[in-house]
């Protein structure tokens with residue numbers, strides 16, 4: 150039998166105002182925000198914990214949330230979660246930032262390396278407190294489309310194949326999977342040979358005991374150790390889009406065998422792996438081909454439809470505003486994205502996709518969806534002034550102050566002038 154035809158009649162199990170597909174940081178931010186606006190919300194997560202790459206993927210670092218001169222740029226739920234993560238898990242917030250924005254200028258950047266597992270538990274608590282419904286171990290397979298309008302989503306779980314209805318859908322699967330399967334135009338990315346697991350050694354444990362700090366017990370072991378820019382990508386290893394099961398498997402097998410090879414011959418009484426990443430550490434698989442794509446040359450530009458100001462995590466002073474158009478697509482009236490699959494190009498995408506911006510674009514997507522529902526307009530057509538007020542009420546900086554813009558705007562990214570690299574992925 151070369152071809153089979155699947156026919157199955159599904160009755161809607163439940164109707165929601167907003168369905169959030171994916172429980173990474175962007176998804177949790179979106180679900181909590183939409184539920185806080187009084188809407189019925191369902192969040193679907195294919196794994197067993199929340200947090201996505203930040204927890205499952207062991208990327209447990211809030212990259213800098215400031216301009217590198219002591220001024221905080223990213224607030225909102227991100228600020229709340231940074232503090233929350235430091236209350237119960239590791240607290241690595243620099244001394245200068247322990248009590249909020251420093252009174253004096255400082256070059257020390259505002260970061261926090263958190264416990265991935267404890268933060269995942271805290272995200273579950275956030276969802277439960279918000280009143281949003283959650284389904285774990287449940288894959289959002291594809292949207293139910295009527296023309297270009299989404300009517301719901303088909304899920305696959307222990308309960309089998311089911312259909313949940315929605316008025317607004319936010320795809321925060323990181324890979325834009327649901328939008329992609331619904332025919333929404335997307336742009337694939339390219340991923341290098343990167344893989345990092347957590348381990349402990351006798352030496353690191355001794356260090357932790359000596360310093361009375363359990364955080365110091367952890368160290369890392371890498372598979373492919375290629376960085377963000379693809380330096381040292383081996384010639385015999387492919388770059389993956391991460392969008393097929395074969396690619397995902399090839400990436401995982403190569404990396405897992407490499408980690409195993411590195412362990413062989415080391416003293417088995419002196420080390421143990423504590424966590425393997427439980428999702429592929431792909432940075433940029435696929436993003437919405439949105440109404441706008443954020444570029445490096447957009448640095449320091451004010452956008453009338455900005456939903457948040459963000460900062461570059463590597464380069465001091467380098468500031469951006471994110472237009473609403475990066476998470477919408479005008480011809481799809483009730484489908485949005487946020488986080489890793491927001492619309493950006495090259496290094497512009499890199500600045501946009503990391504954990505702090507992912508959280509606040511998640512919040513922005515939720516407010517956009519809720520406002521579109523209330524005002525009976527398309528997501529891309531919400532009243533921007535009202536949306537920005539909502540975001541400011543959530544303590545999100547919508548426009549960066551002009552006094553933060555440096556006189557010398559030259560930024561050298563990986564040895565190249567920022568403008569030269571615009572548009573290309575590195």
Ligand SMILES: Cc1cc2nc3c(=O)[nH]c(=O)nc-3n(C[C@H](O)[C@H](O)[C@H](O)COP(=O)(O)OP(=O)(O)OC[C@H]3O[C@@H](n4cnc5c(N)ncnc54)[C@H](O)[C@@H]3O)c2cc1C
Pocket residue numbers: 170171172173174175176193194195196199200201202203208210211212287288289290321322323324326327343428429430431432487488489490502503504505507
């Ligand atoms: C190697 C590497 C290093 C990085 N370093 C840093 C760093 O140091 N600091 C930093 O801030 N950022 C870093 N990042 C980026 C950052 O981790 C991510 O961009 C960010 O966490 C993305 O969050 P998200 O919620 O958009 O997506 P994800 O974290 O990808 O979350 C998506 C969620 O959706 C779920 N999901 C996927 N498909 C489905 C489906 N069909 N149905 C239901 N659920 C689904 C997944 O299980 C996951 O929980 C790094 C990324 C990588 C790969």
